Amino acid sequence: MLKANGVTKNFNSHIALNNVSLSVTGGQIYCLLGANGAGKTTLINHFLGFLKPTSGEVLVNGKNVMNYPLETKRDIAYIPENVMLYGVLTGLENLEYFSALATGRKKPKDLLMKLLTDVGLRPEDAVRRVSTYSKGMRQKVGIAIAMAKNAKALLLDEPTSGLDPKAANEFSLLLKKAAENGVAVFTTTHDLFHAKETGNRIGIMRSGSMLAEFSSDDVSHTDMETIYLKNMRD
Numbered sequence: 001m002l003k004a005n006g007v008t009k010n011f012n013s014h015i016a017l018n019n020v021s022l023s024v025t026g027g028q029i030y031c032l033l034g035a036n037g038a039g040k041t042t043l044i045n046h047f048l049g050f051l052k053p054t055s056g057e058v059l060v061n062g063k064n065v066m067n068y069p070l071e072t073k074r075d076i077a078y079i080p081e082n083v084m085l086y087g088v089l090t091g092l093e094n095l096e097y098f099s100a101l102a103t104g105r106k107k108p109k110d111l112l113m114k115l116l117t118d119v120g121l122r123p124e125d126a127v128r129r130v131s132t133y134s135k136g137m138r139q140k141v142g143i144a145i146a147m148a149k150n151a152k153a154l155l156l157d158e159p160t161s162g163l164d165p166k167a168a169n170e171f172s173l174l175l176k177k178a179a180e181n182g183v184a185v186f187t188t189t190h191d192l193f194h195a196k197e198t199g200n201r202i203g204i205m206r207s208g209s210m211l212a213e214f215s216s217d218d219v220s221h222t223d224m225e226t227i228y229l230k231n232m233r234d
């Protein structure tokens with residue numbers, strides 16, 4: 001569903017991505033780990049079509065993002081660290097607005113309310129102004145927007161940073177639920193524990209290069225920490 005084939009991205013003389021390849025199939029959760037400046041957001045921006053690779057190609061559902069910008073955008077949903085919503089609108093109104101924007105069609109309110117409760121928002125919270133929401137609640141609305149759009153792939157940039165452990169755990173469960181429904185999930189994180197708990201596939205990136213890739217079932221938490229620290233060492 002999501003594929004990067006030998007992607008290199010140079011910003012003038014700076015190599016932000018160096019021949020990066022990875023793939024995420026429907027039903028899989030891929031967690032990309034890496035220190036600040038590793039190139040994680042740059043890679044996401046390629047999937048979103050915001051950046052053109054210097055070389056290599058980025059595919060969404062088999063289509064090159066550069067050649068099929070509209071079709072590929074239709075298949076994906078992006079959830080940044082801070083989900084941007086209208087604070088003066090309720091969660092339900094935000095979902096109504098953004099899902100109509102994404103699909104060109106207004107969905108019935110009861111269906112939208114069900115989507116919000118499915119992602120764990122209480123009905124009484126769904127009709128409150130978003131300006132009163134916690135970060136975790138805003139992210140739940142972000143996931144509901146992705147579900148309303150019927151996105152085949154979810155891209156998330158450090159979604160659990162700043163969430164308390166309970167909210168982070170709830171969020172992981174939501175990602176797992178999306179994957180169970182066949183969605184390809186690609187998320188960046190600094191949190192080794194979250195990556196091991198949530199992902200099926202884990203990648204470690206440093207200075208634009210993919211240093212290690214493995215299945216989370218093949219490693220313990222301690223192994224993960226060892227592999228990560230070994231790859232982060234100078």
Ligand SMILES: Nc1ncnc2c1ncn2[C@@H]1O[C@H](COP(=O)(O)OP(=O)(O)OP(=O)(O)O)[C@@H](O)[C@H]1O
Pocket residue numbers: 011014016034035036037038039040041042043
């Ligand atoms: N538009 C740009 N112009 C020049 N350099 C850039 C640009 N975007 C990113 N970079 C550089 O590319 C490198 C990778 O940045 P990126 O934001 O992808 O890292 P990251 O892994 O997401 O880091 P963080 O964990 O801090 O979010 C950094 O050195 C950054 O300064």
